[in-house]
Amino acid sequence: MSRRVGLTVLELMFALTVVALVASIGTATLALFGDERSRRRGESDSMARELAIRRTIVNWLENAHASAGSAAPGVFQLVDAKHHNRDADVLTFTTAATTPLHSGDATVRLYVDDDPATPEVGLTAELTSWPGGPATRIQLDSSVTALNVVCLTNLLGGRRWVPSWTSASVVPRGVEIRLRGDRNDALPPFLQMPIVVALESGR
Amino acid sequence: MSHPVRRGFMLLEAAVALVVVGLIAGSSLALYGAGMRAAAREPRLLAATALAQDRLAAVRLLEPEQLRHLPDSVSHGRFGAPFADYRWQAVVAHSADIDLYDVRVEVRWSDGVFVLATRVYAPAGGTTK
Numbered sequence: 001m002s003r004r005v006g007l008t009v010l011e012l013m014f015a016l017t018v019v020a021l022v023a024s025i026g027t028a029t030l031a032l033f034g035d036e037r038s039r040r041r042g043e044s045d046s047m048a049r050e051l052a053i054r055r056t057i058v059n060w061l062e063n064a065h066a067s068a069g070s071a072a073p074g075v076f077q078l079v080d081a082k083h084h085n086r087d088a089d090v091l092t093f094t095t096a097a098t099t100p101l102h103s104g105d106a107t108v109r110l111y112v113d114d115d116p117a118t119p120e121v122g123l124t125a126e127l128t129s130w131p132g133g134p135a136t137r138i139q140l141d142s143s144v145t146a147l148n149v150v151c152l153t154n155l156l157g158g159r160r161w162v163p164s165w166t167s168a169s170v171v172p173r174g175v176e177i178r179l180r181g182d183r184n185d186a187l188p189p190f191l192q193m194p195i196v197v198a199l200e201s202g203r
Numbered sequence: 204m205s206h207p208v209r210r211g212f213m214l215l216e217a218a219v220a221l222v223v224v225g226l227i228a229g230s231s232l233a234l235y236g237a238g239m240r241a242a243a244r245e246p247r248l249l250a251a252t253a254l255a256q257d258r259l260a261a262v263r264l265l266e267p268e269q270l271r272h273l274p275d276s277v278s279h280g281r282f283g284a285p286f287a288d289y290r291w292q293a294v295v296a297h298s299a300d301i302d303l304y305d306v307r308v309e310v311r312w313s314d315g316v317f318v319l320a321t322r323v324y325a326p327a328g329g330t331t332k
Contacts, residue, residue, distance in 0.1 A: 044246045174264040189285045198263035
């Protein structure tokens with residue numbers, strides 16, 4: 001008979017089994033957190049996409065210029081329109097910002113495309129390189145069904161928001177863009193919020 | 204009978220092994236938790252950044268006279284749905300002799316704050332820029 005001074009393998013295995021059981025319950029709980037995390041990641045991915053759309057529009061508008069005070073000719077035009085009882089404004093401006101065209105100034109036309117003949121749906125930007133060239137259309141967000149834009153100006157005596165604008169020489173002081181979807185909650189959160197842009201060279 | 208025959212692990216050895224495993228598991232869990240907290244904070248920060256930029260744009264639309272006495276609608280408030288749990292506060296400090304304004308926009312939510320600070324040039328009197 002030998003004296004036992006340690007645990008037997010059997011006892012150790014039993015202890016390990018208990019530890020493993022507890023650990024597996026723990027990891028199952030962690031897996032729940034993991035699901036939560038991937039859901040969150042999906043959420044922040046779509047958030048990042050919406051924010052990129054906002055930033056792009058803001059960047060284009062902040063670099064919008066008309067002919068006055070600029071070496072290159074430009075234009076700024078806002079047409080206040082309704083289509084099927086929805087705001088269907090069209091905003092056209094020349095921008096010095098970098099666009100997917102990569103070639104100096106570009107004219108941006110921002111509008112809601114509901115023409116079934118074109119592949120684009122919803123908020124669309126049509127880019128034309130200056131001076132003239134083929135137009136490139138970029139679908140920004142398909143869930144937008146209405147676009148309402150107003151311009152802030154000091155030109156008419158006092159600060160005023162105006163629904164339309166046409167000038168080759170002056171850009172407005174600020175622009176506010178409101179997007180609408182089919183229903184109130186149809187738009188992604190960051191596109192429900194108005195896009196406000198201050199134009200440095202605006203009047 | 205000089206040496207007892209060892210047929211198993213000592214309790215001490217098993218305990219040390221468990222402590223090592225526990226330490227490793229504990230620290231990796233802490234790491235995981237930190238990752239989770241950072242991931243939970245990210246959408247908050249993304250939203251707060253965009254909201255602060257929006258409020259900054261609102262400040263930059265103001266005239267110099269308004270910058271000196273911020274309208275209530277710009278100085279503080281709560282964002283509309285779906286950002287109703289975010290509040291903002293805008294503070295403008297003016298240095299007397301030059302037309303520079305220090306603008307500070309704070310966006311707060313339940314357990315955090317995002318601050319956007321910049322300097323705006325707005326010449327008084329002159330053009331309406």
